[in-house]
Amino acid sequence: MSDEKAVTIPAQADEPRRADREVLLKVTGLQKHFPIKKGLLQRQVGAVHAVDGLDFEVRSGETLGVVGESGCGKSTMGRLITRLLEPTGGKVEFQGKDITHLGVSGMRPLRRDVQMIFQDPYSSLNPRHTIGTIVGAPFKLQGVTPEGGVKKEVQRLLSVVGLNPEHYNRYPHEFSGGQRQRIGIARALALNPKLVVADEPVSALDVSIQAQVVNLLDDLQEELGLTYVIIAHDLSVVRHVSDRIAVMYLGKIVELADRDLLYKSPMHPYTKALMSAVPIPDPRRKNAKSERILLKGDVPSPISPPSGCRFHTRCWKATEVCRTKEPVLVELRTGQQVACHHPENFADQAPQDTVLLAVAKEAAELVADEVLAESAETSAAVAAEVASEQAEPTEPTEPTEPTEPTEPTEPTEPTEPTETAKTEGQESTDK
Numbered sequence: 001m002s003d004e005k006a007v008t009i010p011a012q013a014d015e016p017r018r019a020d021r022e023v024l025l026k027v028t029g030l031q032k033h034f035p036i037k038k039g040l041l042q043r044q045v046g047a048v049h050a051v052d053g054l055d056f057e058v059r060s061g062e063t064l065g066v067v068g069e070s071g072c073g074k075s076t077m078g079r080l081i082t083r084l085l086e087p088t089g090g091k092v093e094f095q096g097k098d099i100t101h102l103g104v105s106g107m108r109p110l111r112r113d114v115q116m117i118f119q120d121p122y123s124s125l126n127p128r129h130t131i132g133t134i135v136g137a138p139f140k141l142q143g144v145t146p147e148g149g150v151k152k153e154v155q156r157l158l159s160v161v162g163l164n165p166e167h168y169n170r171y172p173h174e175f176s177g178g179q180r181q182r183i184g185i186a187r188a189l190a191l192n193p194k195l196v197v198a199d200e201p202v203s204a205l206d207v208s209i210q211a212q213v214v215n216l217l218d219d220l221q222e223e224l225g226l227t228y229v230i231i232a233h234d235l236s237v238v239r240h241v242s243d244r245i246a247v248m249y250l251g252k253i254v255e256l257a258d259r260d261l262l263y264k265s266p267m268h269p270y271t272k273a274l275m276s277a278v279p280i281p282d283p284r285r286k287n288a289k290s291e292r293i294l295l296k297g298d299v300p301s302p303i304s305p306p307s308g309c310r311f312h313t314r315c316w317k318a319t320e321v322c323r324t325k326e327p328v329l330v331e332l333r334t335g336q337q338v339a340c341h342h343p344e345n346f347a348d349q350a351p352q353d354t355v356l357l358a359v360a361k362e363a364a365e366l367v368a369d370e371v372l373a374e375s376a377e378t379s380a381a382v383a384a385e386v387a388s389e390q391a392e393p394t395e396p397t398e399p400t401e402p403t404e405p406t407e408p409t410e411p412t413e414p415t416e417p418t419e420t421a422k423t424e425g426q427e428s429t430d431k
């Protein structure tokens with residue numbers, strides 16, 4: 001079968017800048033707390049804080065990658081923004097319209113514009129229906145008759161995703177995993193959506209097929225002008241397709257950055273740990289020793305998340321401020337927001353707080369020495385680079401970043417390389 005046929009469409013010239021594009025999706029303070037009920041009376045005894053205050057926006061035509069370990073709330077976030085779940089708090093706006101609490105009938109017209117692709121192509125397709133019925137179902141549900149009829153349109157969609165249109169009458173079991181995911185993609189595209197939320201679209205697939213499906217999504221985006229939110233637990237999946245990446249930890253975004261910035265100089269220690277877990281073919285690192293950061297234990301329970309910075313129980317940089325004060329997600333560098341008191345590759349945001357917590361010392365034992373040394377070095381080097389970049393414009397004495405952090409009690413010294421080097425050095429010696 002024609003499963004892995006790639007759809008190649010030339011890249012579009014002079015794309016508008018991201019900032020000039022329409023904000024398609026805007027999420028403010030988004031929360032989902034699943035109640036925990038007990039006893040005969042089903043009284044609520046607690047809640048799973050699956051998503052606990054997300055703020056981000058997605059602009060038309062861009063791809064936002066969302067990554068994080070299992071259980072950090074990625075899927076719940078995906079279901080909230082597609083309104084398959086009702087948020088507990090916060091706001092979801094689509095094209096400027098508040099859709100947070102729209103009911104079934106209110107959501108109906110929007111269902112055309114927002115579609116979801118699911119992780120498991122085996123369970124998401126009804127085995128008793130032909131792929132013609134499956135891909136044509138959205139037309140039936142929405143009462144839409146495409147030009148030329150449903151069959152013709154379904155066959156067109158099948159060929160768009162690289163499947164043989166002649167296989168219209170076949171059943172899902174006759175297809176491989178990669179082909180089934182293509183069927184799922186064809187179904188999601190049927191109504192010509194604006195936003196597609198793909199929840200781990202390739203993680204159930206064989207590694208050899210993953211790249212083909214990711215490339216297909218990429219090609220379709222260019223051809224159809226789609227906007228994606230792609231959820232993955234693995235940074236390698238989102239690396240090549242995302243414009244920006246949000247890193248989630250225990251229901252929160254800890255870092256949200258332009259893809260290149262994130263890979264070049266991750267700021268949150270959690271991002272750095274996630275990245276070090278993925279072998280990245282980087283020629284500059286080919287002679288480097290193993291830089292793996294092993295994270296201690298599992299993600300803590302979202303029923304009672306840790307105080308302050310939720311990552312402090314596993315972070316090798318955690319100090320008292322991390323335990324007591326929740327860091328705010330702020331734009332420390334243009335295009336890079338981070339919620340951390342002691343970011344990597346940047347000036348310390350709480351330089352006065354240098355005594356490591358006991359858990360941090362334990363966590364540091366799992367971090368390779370090279371990483372700890374590199375942490376100190378790169379922070380100094382990047383801060384120096386930032387300082388020299390900022391020295392180039394006409395006002396060489398102006399040290400401020402374009403966007404000011406909103407945290408008023410945390411005065412930052414983003415461009416002071418010696419401060420970073422000193423703080424990082426202090427931390428290293430503290431260990």
Ligand SMILES: Nc1ncnc2c1ncn2[C@@H]1O[C@H](COP(=O)(O)OP(=O)(O)OP(=O)(O)O)[C@@H](O)[C@H]1O
Pocket residue numbers: 034048049050068069070071072073074075076077233302
């Ligand atoms: N319907 C539900 N009722 C109660 N708790 C839930 C429900 N759905 C998800 N959770 C919990 O919310 C937390 C976040 O789950 P979610 O599936 O969103 O995480 P995830 O990052 O997508 O993980 P995975 O990659 O394993 O799917 C988990 O602790 C999960 O057990």
